[in-house]
Amino acid sequence: MKVSLFITCVVDSVFPNVGVSLTRILQECGCDVSFPPQQTCCGQPAFNSGYTDEARDVGMTLLRAFRDSDVVVSPSGSCVGMIHHYYPQLFANDPQLHQAAVDLANKTYEFSQFMVKQLQITDLGARFPHRVTYHPSCHGSRLLGVKDEPMQLLQGVHDIEIVELPYATDCCGFGGTFAVKMGEISGAMVDEKAENVARTDAEVLVGTDMGCLMNIGGRLRRTNRAVRVMHLAELLMEGMQLGKAVNA
Template sequence: MRVSLFVTCLADVMYPQVGESVVRLLTRYGCEVDFPEQQTCCGQPAFNSGYQDEAREVARNMIRAFEHSDYVVSPSGSCTGMVHHFYPYLFEDEPEWKAKAEALVGKIYEFSQFVVKVLGVKDLDAVFTEKVTYHPSCHAMRLLGVKEEPLELLSNVRGLEFVNLAHKEDCCGFGGTFAVKMADMSEAMVCEKAKNVTETGATVLVGTDMGCLMNIDGRLNKEGKPIRVMHLAELLEKGVIANERASK
């Protein structure tokens, strides 16, 4: 199965290990992974700020970058959601480009969604012996309908003690440009989220979007909370490696 990695801006610039974990896990399950170097931002910051013409040009570039891919997988429900819900909208008046946008929509997946729904894998033979809680990102959950897939993958990690996060479906306050435009409100929201995370007693917070995790991690660090923040792909890969070492 040929898969192209859409790494996203945040993973590429600040969390490259997340993209690497995605590639290594997909490769383990027989995927031939490539990385189209033409890819850039998905255009969401421009789109959310009202710059639709600029977002449209970015979208054209992304469509070209992945035009020949069989599947596209991303460690971000937010960026994948942008493609799913707003690329066809951007090209409502351009039938040819709208068709190309819809073709990309049909083959792009958030990481956990692809692993569970396309590869059909729910148990990666991973071991991770810590107390873990999970933050579901708004865009993955609400735009893509990714709700059970991350939990299914976590439920099959041996040794993992899962604890539910109170008010887990509440936004963390990041929202990309929202955190800049509405800074006070954003800070209040992430303070509430960090409080709920801390009260779980978990040593690790896991999620599927680096924007959310970066925001929550920043607040936890500011408050001096000893809670590690990890993308789901990172946790799963560490768990797979730990299990392999234990089996030798």
């Protein structure tokens, strides 16, 4: 299957290893993976702040990049949610762009959604002998509706110990520009989230959106808590390498 990556600006510039892991997993699953280089960002920071013209110009990079793609996969439920829910209205004024936006929405999947729903794979032969807790990001789970898939993939990992995160569905306080604009409220929210992560005694916090994980990870680090923060793709990739090593 031919798959184009929408890697997101945060993963591209700050967390490239998430993109590397995503690429390798898809390649292992037999996908022919491409990365159209015209892409930058979904435009969500501008859109959520009320700057629609700015968001449209940035979103255009995705419409152009993925025009000829069959399937688009991205390591962010938030950015995919942006495409699904807001692109059709963002480009409503131009019939051609609107059609391109609807087409893009129809062929774009969040990583775990693509693995479970499209490839129908939940067991990658990964092995990860650690205590892990999972934070479900709001946009991916609530707005995009990807609620069970990340956990299905985690449950397919061998030797993993999954502990429930208290108040798991409460927002971590990221919210894009909210974290800067309303820094004090956002700081209080992420403090509570980091406390809850610490209470689980997990070695690893895993999630599906690097915005949220950068936020929680930043707070864990500031409060000197030695919790490793990983994207689901990173955990699975590491687990697959260990799985192979054990089986070899």
